[in-house]
Amino acid sequence: MPAYRAEQFLAVALESVASQTYGDWEVRVHEDGVYDDSAKIIADFSRMNPGKVYHSFSSKNTGVSRARNQLMDTATGDVIAFLDADDLWLPDHLERALSVMRRSGADWYISGMQEVDGGGLVRGSERLPPAVATSEMAGSLLEHNFIPTSLAVLGPRVVQQKFRFDPNLKVGEDLDLWIRILQAELEPALAEKVTILYRRHDSNTTNDPIRFAEEFAKVFEKHLNNSFLPAGACLRGIEIMLRPVIRMRRWRAPHLAVFALWRLWWARRAHTANCPP
Incomplete structure (x- = not known):
């Protein structure tokens, strides 16, 4: 979880991890520039979840790609699930992702999402990933990136190949990564249920x-x-x-x-x- 000026939503995002029905998780948070009270929020959460929280930081903002790459470099699990500091996992997110990947033999998982605003109020309707053949997915993503980073869970075969975000891209770094994963013929599983709350607020890059x-x-x-x-x-x-x-x-x-x-x-x-x- 990269955290940049994240104190407004960080505690709620972390609590959504602790609320998972799948309990064998660790959360790694990289504070990308020390600008607010995020460190205190992380420390409080760590005390409540001993041995499961890892906090790193850089004194200056280096960008979300470098932050995520550092977290991926130090992760110890064979599955990596992304969560941005302003989004939330619903309680069955990890359990459902792992179950679907095991059952289908897929290499990674794409969740469905519900947009919420800065106050957590629902905006619009639920969105599931479109039923697109894997061979056509990259082309569809170029028209509309329907995989915000928090929706993706990378299984062991993807993790082993050490894919990383391109630090030269400030926007669309997730789209670039999905294209490269698809090009490596790694098969995604598409969710049939929403397990992510994706937050739209005034600080979003798309604004x-x-x-x-x-x-x-x-x-x-x-x-x-x-x-x-x-x-x-x-x-x-x-x-x-x-x-x-x-x-x-x-x-x-x-x-x-x-x-x-x-x-x-x-x-x-x-x-x-x-x-x-």
């Missing part, structure tokens, strides 16, 4: 549409010529992300609009060179 689009375009740029993905899908993603940025930046920050235009030109040129008609 800054310009920054989100600019950063997310980097995921498509990384996989621009990945033959595993549908032809042209990443180029379309780059165009969808950068065109609104160019329009908005033209008036607010012309030099950034020029840079976005250059990225779009480069992507079209690189894609044409590698994928001639």
